[in-house]
Amino acid sequence: MLKRTFIIPYLLLLCLAGCDNVDLLLVTDAGVDAVKAVTLSDEAVQDMAQTSSAYADGRQSIALPDNTHAQRLKRLVGEHHREGGLDFNYRVYLDKEVNAFAMADGTIRIYSGLMDMLDDDELRFVIGHEMGHVALKHIHKQLRLAYASSAARKAIASVDSAAGDIARSQLGKLVQLLMGAQFSQLEEKEADDYGLKFLQEKGYAPEAAVSALNKLATLGNGHSFLSSHPAPGARAKRLTLQLAGKAESMEEQKQGLLQKSKQLLILAYAKLQSIIQWLKGFL
Numbered sequence: 502m503l504k505r506t507f508i509i510p511y512l513l514l515l516c517l518a519g520c521d522n523v524d525l526l527l528v529t530d531a532g533v534d535a536v537k538a539v540t541l542s543d544e545a546v547q548d549m550a551q552t553s554s555a556y557a558d559g560r561q562s563i564a565l566p567d568n569t570h571a572q573r574l575k576r577l578v579g580e581h582h583r584e585g586g587l588d589f590n591y592r593v594y595l596d597k598e599v600n601a602f603a604m605a606d607g608t609i610r611i612y613s614g615l616m617d618m619l620d621d622d623e624l625r626f627v628i629g630h631e632m633g634h635v636a637l638k639h640i641h642k643q644l645r646l647a648y649a650s651s652a653a654r655k656a657i658a659s660v661d662s663a664a665g666d667i668a669r670s671q672l673g674k675l676v677q678l679l680m681g682a683q684f685s686q687l688e689e690k691e692a693d694d695y696g697l698k699f700l701q702e703k704g705y706a707p708e709a710a711v712s713a714l715n716k717l718a719t720l721g722n723g724h725s726f727l728s729s730h731p732a733p734g735a736r737a738k739r740l741t742l743q744l745a746g747k748a749e750s751m752e753e754q755k756q757g758l759l760q761k762s763k764q765l766l767i768l769a770y771a772k773l774q775s776i777i778q779w780l781k782g783f784l
Contacts, residue, residue, distance in 0.1 A: 546640075546644050547606050549605075549644060550604040550606035551608075552672070554606060556672055556676050557676050558610075561596065564592070564594075564595050574591055578628060585632075589608075589609055589635070590607060590608055592609075593611055593612075594610055597613065598614045599612065599614045600614070603631040603635050607635055619713055619716060622709030625705050626697070626709050626710040627696070627713060628699075629695060629696030629698075629700060632699065633692035633694070633695025633696055634684065634692050636695065637688070639688045639692065640682070643678070643682045643684075690739065691752075693710065693736055693739070694750040694751050697750075708744065711737045715737045
């Protein structure tokens with residue numbers, strides 16, 4: 502499915518290249534984006550993330566060191582600037598919006614509206630959740646998809662010179678896509694598990710993962726946060742079952758499936774060997 506996402510913009514480029522009044526320079530630019538969507542290296546992802554983070558920070562009111570929100574966040578993450586071999590940097594956006602996001606370079610931004618809603622350990626869960634998106638490289642995939650989307654937009658805009666001028670400046674749109682990235686249900690579950698494990702390993706209250714999600718569930722279906730995240734209430738129930746030992750984490754489920762697959766392969770191989778030996782009896 503992912504490969505098709507990259508192929509569609511490329512085919513669009515080929516079709517547009519044969520049309521009149523097409524900005525070929527912009528088409529070429531779009532073609533470069535389509536290729537990058539497939540071949541984007543980890544180093545390129547880091548560079549793009551740093552640029553995107555700087556752009557986002559430049560358009561927000563960032564809490565200064567003496568701000569109470571900044572001091573609280575510093576207290577919460579004082580020991581967690583390097584986790585699992587990854588470096589993280591944290592800032593607070595002074596904005597009543599209830600939200601948080603991460604970039605592939607370890608940037609984590611928390612909105613003051615979210616901080617006002619959650620207690621310390623609940624915020625630590627959110628921080629661990631965002632760490633999970635970085636550590637599990639969910640954002641790498643988002644960058645590749647964003648590049649593919651960018652290629653399609655540029656290709657369409659190339660038939661209109663006025664729109665083409667606007668399309669040449671894509672950083673703002675790219676940052677918007679990344680800040681409002683919609684992760685799959687599997688990715689959100691994996692990030693939730695990462696956040697829960699973070700609380701458990703660091704000696705924080707693991708039940709805060711559940712209470713944080715339950716609080717977010719009270720925002721209402723029309724809230725912008727819920728439009729880009731799977732239902733927090735359902736996620737809270739899943740983590741509750743895990744804490745009670747009645748459900749497995751996504752990683753445990755993967756390991757279980759892997760073990761079952763290995764066992765099936767061993768059984769299939771043994772069966773094949775017995776069939777071969779039986780056939781030899783007729784030769």
